Amino acid sequence: MDTKDIIKPENLVYAKPALMNDNPMHYCPGCSHGVIHKLAAEVIEEMGMEEKTIGVAPVGCAVFAYNYIDIDWQEAAHGRAPAIATAIKRLMPDKMVFTYQGDGDLAAIGTAETIHACNRGENIVIIFVNNAIYGMTGGQMAPTTLQGMKTATCPHGRTPELNGYPLKISNLLERLEGTCYVTRQSVHTAAAVKKAKKALRKAFENSMAGKGASVVEFVSTCASGWKMTPDQANKWMVENMFPEYPLGDLKDV
Ligand SMILES: Cc1ncc(C[n+]2csc(CCOP(=O)(O)OP(=O)(O)O)c2C)c(N)n1
Numbered sequence: 099m100d101t102k103d104i105i106k107p108e109n110l111v112y113a114k115p116a117l118m119n120d121n122p123m124h125y126c127p128g129c130s131h132g133v134i135h136k137l138a139a140e141v142i143e144e145m146g147m148e149e150k151t152i153g154v155a156p157v158g159c160a161v162f163a164y165n166y167i168d169i170d171w172q173e174a175a176h177g178r179a180p181a182i183a184t185a186i187k188r189l190m191p192d193k194m195v196f197t198y199q200g201d202g203d204l205a206a207i208g209t210a211e212t213i214h215a216c217n218r219g220e221n222i223v224i225i226f227v228n229n230a231i232y233g234m235t236g237g238q239m240a241p242t243t244l245q246g247m248k249t250a251t252c253p254h255g256r257t258p259e260l261n262g263y264p265l266k267i268s269n270l271l272e273r274l275e276g277t278c279y280v281t282r283q284s285v286h287t288a289a290a291v292k293k294a295k296k297a298l299r300k301a302f303e304n305s306m307a308g309k310g311a312s313v314v315e316f317v318s319t320c321a322s323g324w325k326m327t328p329d330q331a332n333k334w335m336v337e338n339m340f341p342e343y344p345l346g347d348l349k350d351v
Pocket residue numbers: 157158159160176199200201202203204207227229231232233234235240
């Protein structure tokens with residue numbers, strides 16, 4: 099193929115999903131949120147569910163998710179997305195309903211909603227972006243912050259004596275009878291992105307098959323909050339986050 103033909107739209111092998119609009123994203127360079135948004139958009143599109151999907155946007159860095167993916171959205175108060183998603187899915191069972199939550203949202207202020215929605219076996223998908231920090235508000239300690247990790251509110255590093263232990267909430271959710279699928283993924287390499295997309299597709303399919311709650315945790319970077327370059331953040335995540343939050347399926351019924 100002639101080089102000038104390669105850039106013609108009909109010859110492109112890679113394209114942005116049609117559901118992703120052209121609004122410039124507010125995410126920092128190296129942030130995982132953008133890639134995870136794209137994966138969600140791709141899966142929804144490939145399932146032909148563009149008109150039937152309702153996302154519940156959280157409080158946190160992804161508070162503006164509705165600005166980027168052209169589906170129906172409902173905003174939720176901090177931590178309450180699983181409760182809102184429960185209501186939406188129960189009222190409109192033919193819709194594909196998902197929440198999109200950070201670790202502060204899902205594993206701190208919204209712990210109760212998360213656990214009870216999963217325990218009730220609600221037919222929703224929970225997308226859980228675990229960057230071990232409260233990104234939006236300036237990098238405070240979250241329940242998922244690693245031991246020894248420095249944040250704005252534990253500048254000398256998290257200590258278990260003072261702050262407890264990193265909360266592996268997906269391991270808790272995996273134990274609940276209402277969850278059918280709990281998996282931990284990441285988007286730091288092309289191979290990981292491919293795997294994560296398959297996991298997301300399975301989760302969405304589970305929800306439409308009425309199998310119960312599916313949780314897809316994305317172990318993620320927050321280069322700004324961690325005060326690193328995007329490259330350093332990816333490396334730091336592999337070396338420090340993955341041993342604490344190992345990737346792979348925790349449960350697949
Ligand atoms: C009821 C309530 N409490 C606190 C806040 C302040 N707040 C906004 S975002 C946030 C933390 C978000 O962290 P996380 O859920 O991990 O998302 P991230 O920004 O890291 O993606 C907090 C505490 C709020 N908006 N509402």
